[in-house]
Amino acid sequence: VTHRHPPRAAAWLLDCFVGRNQALIGDIAEEYRTGRTQLWFWRQTVMAALRSTFAEIQSHWILALRAAIFGGVFLFCFNYCIVRPFGQFYTDVMWNVDPILVSGGWSFRTLLFITFLPDVPVLCLGFAVGSWIVARLHRPYKAAFTLMNAAVVLVVGTVQIVVGVVRLYIYVGNYQKRHYDPDPHHFWFYVIVCFWVFELSLFVASTLAGGLWNRPSAAVDSV
Amino acid sequence: LQNLSFFVNIEEMTRQNSIGNLDLVTMLALIRLDDEAYGVSISREIKQLVGYEVALGTIYAVLERLERNGMASSKLGESTPERGGRAKRYFRITAKGLREVNRLRRAFIKLWQGVPELAGRKA
Numbered sequence: 001v002t003h004r005h006p007p008r009a010a011a012w013l014l015d016c017f018v019g020r021n022q023a024l025i026g027d028i029a030e031e032y033r034t035g036r037t038q039l040w041f042w043r044q045t046v047m048a049a050l051r052s053t054f055a056e057i058q059s060h061w062i063l064a065l066r067a068a069i070f071g072g073v074f075l076f077c078f079n080y081c082i083v084r085p086f087g088q089f090y091t092d093v094m095w096n097v098d099p100i101l102v103s104g105g106w107s108f109r110t111l112l113f114i115t116f117l118p119d120v121p122v123l124c125l126g127f128a129v130g131s132w133i134v135a136r137l138h139r140p141y142k143a144a145f146t147l148m149n150a151a152v153v154l155v156v157g158t159v160q161i162v163v164g165v166v167r168l169y170i171y172v173g174n175y176q177k178r179h180y181d182p183d184p185h186h187f188w189f190y191v192i193v194c195f196w197v198f199e200l201s202l203f204v205a206s207t208l209a210g211g212l213w214n215r216p217s218a219a220v221d222s223v
Numbered sequence: 224l225q226n227l228s229f230f231v232n233i234e235e236m237t238r239q240n241s242i243g244n245l246d247l248v249t250m251l252a253l254i255r256l257d258d259e260a261y262g263v264s265i266s267r268e269i270k271q272l273v274g275y276e277v278a279l280g281t282i283y284a285v286l287e288r289l290e291r292n293g294m295a296s297s298k299l300g301e302s303t304p305e306r307g308g309r310a311k312r313y314f315r316i317t318a319k320g321l322r323e324v325n326r327l328r329r330a331f332i333k334l335w336q337g338v339p340e341l342a343g344r345k346a
């Protein structure tokens with residue numbers, strides 16, 4: 001571990017979120033070179049990013065609200081205009097290719113080819129494009145609004161997962177009663193919940209990637 | 224009830240002036256450091272004063288709030304190689320900030336005088 005070079009990812013994030021406050025980046029760099037650990041650098045980066053985001057949302061809350069609403073409306077339209085028709089088209093194609101895969105029970109193949117493949121990559125694209133447009137429309141605050149939108153995606157997604165888990169739990173319980181399955185912890189229950197969590201992390205990552213895309217990286221090396 | 228009124232008074236006092244604990248500690252650090260107050264030195268001074276480290280981003284948020292409220296001012300200083308060529312931003316407390324610190328000091332002393340436990344007597 002060398003103290004000359006801070007973690008590149010953290011330095012890049014610092015530049016993204018507090019690029020306008022060069023004195024703060026200089027202070028973090030100066031203190032880091034006195035022998036601080038990489039963990040310290042990460043902590044400073046996260047705190048500075050969060051503080052900067054809160055401050056910008058607080059002082060430009062109308063723009064922040066507009067950015068959040070635009071992101072939501074874009075995703076709603078994207079879902080109805082692209083994801084759903086594409087999903088339907090994909091299912092039709094798969095029905096012709098392998099009807100058992102589409103109509104069959106739970107399996108990893110069904111999960112991958114029917115649940116994951118049509119929707120998730122296209123939705124990731126939607127999250128990334130929506131976030132990119134929001135960032136382009138709010139250039140001075142793009143990092144802060146991107147983080148805000150990612151937080152909104154995380155919160156809404158978490159609520160959906162919790163609701164989904166409750167519904168799935170009831171469904172699995174009824175399924176077990178109908179099929180006299182003695183196993184109270186159905187294997188697929190956990191697989192699907194893990195899949196949802198994975199899916200949500202992809203959506204959050206796509207939102208961040210789309211919004212923070214094409215940030216200037218010249219300053220990273222000099223941190 | 225007496226203790227409760229103590230906290231109500233403090234809360235009222237800080238709300239009126241938008242000064243929190245960290246704001247006050249930061250202003251005290253600015254006074255102590257005088258001309259040498261910039262992010263790193265303020266952070267070290269705060270650690271020495273209160274015994275724990277505060278993130279530099281948090282200190283800047285406080286300094287910017289104080290500057291907005293006219294209690295501190297800043298100017299850019301020299302840049303050094305260990306800072307990646309970035310200039311230091313020096314902060315100073317203003318006359319208004321100094322008045323606020325003095326007012327808070329007087330108020331705190333007054334409030335402490337009314338707490339028997341702190342005077343070494345039994346309640």
